[in-house]
Structure formats: structure tokens, C-alpha cells
Amino acid sequence: MGEREVAHDPDCLFCKIVQGQIPSRKVHEDEQVYVFHDIHPWAPVHFLMVPKQHIPSFAQLGPEHAGLMGHMMTLAPRLALQEGCRPYPEGGFRIVSNTGAEGGQEVHHLHVHVMGGPRPWLRG
Ligand code: 5GP
Ligand code: ZN
Numbered sequence: 001m002g003e004r005e006v007a008h009d010p011d012c013l014f015c016k017i018v019q020g021q022i023p024s025r026k027v028h029e030d031e032q033v034y035v036f037h038d039i040h041p042w043a044p045v046h047f048l049m050v051p052k053q054h055i056p057s058f059a060q061l062g063p064e065h066a067g068l069m070g071h072m073m074t075l076a077p078r079l080a081l082q083e084g085c086r087p088y089p090e091g092g093f094r095i096v097s098n099t100g101a102e103g104g105q106e107v108h109h110l111h112v113h114v115m116g117g118p119r120p121w122l123r124g
Helices: 012-018 063-082
Strands: 026-029 031-035 046-049 093-098 112-117
Touching: 012 031, 012 093, 026 063, 031 063, 031 093, 046 063, 063 093
Parallel strands: none
Antiparallel strands: 026 031, 031 046, 046 112, 093 112
16 A cells, blocks of 8 residues: 555644654655654664554554554564664663553554663663
């Protein structure tokens, strides 16, 4: 599915970032996902991976999203190295996805935080 057929929510911050309506520092883009640096990084490396289509959170995922999520999660380690995380096991990275109010989610467009780099980190 091309970008033009992807469903966006006009009121969603990350949909606006995906569409380039709000600027971001891009890490990676392909047909299914958009990856960009977090504006308030907790760690020396901190980027966000989002599906281009608007999915509010992990809570809405079903079997139809297995390909998309498999793609996103297998892309994460490659991009972590590309962005400066040292290799496993000395280096590595942390993957976090906040889901819902009690999960600490602030932006309601599914996203995965990928954080890494030398410690100490600002948070986490
Ligand atoms: P959440 O708490 O929903 O898991 O995380 C949302 C993340 O989005 C936060 O880490 C926050 O710094 C980041 N963020 C919020 N607004 C923007 C923005 O306009 N641009 C970028 N690049 N990141 C943002
Ligand atoms: Zn969205």
C-alpha cells in the first residue's frame, strides 16, 4: 500500500509528522513505517518508530498487523546500530511502548521508543 492510501487521523500529531506537516529528524522511511528522533531524548540514541497508518496503540493490534509489526520490530536493531548504539552484548538498546493512560502513553498513535548509547541516561 502506498503512502496515499494510508489512513491518517487529521488531529493526530504523529500522522502530521508522517505526512511532513510537522517537521521531524528522519531516521528511516519505507512504505509501512516512519522513524524519527524523539524531540526530548532520554538517552544518547532515542528514536520513535511508527506505522504510517493511524493505529492508536498496541491495544488495537490484531492478526492483520502481524506483518507490519514484524517488519517494525526486526528493523529496530538495524536502525539502533545505524544511529550509534554499540553492538550486543556490550552495547544494545531498550525498546519501550507505552500503551494507554496507565501505560504512560501521551501520543495516541502507536509508537515504539528505541533508546541506547552510553550511560548514564537522562531517564530510564
Ligand atoms: P509516549 O509518552 O506517548 O510514549 O511518548 C511520546 C513521545 O513523543 C515523547 O517521548 C515525546 O518526547 C515525543 N514527542 C512529542 N511530541 C513530539 C514532536 O513534535 N516531535 C518529536 N520528534 N517527538 C515528539
Ligand atoms: Zn496518527
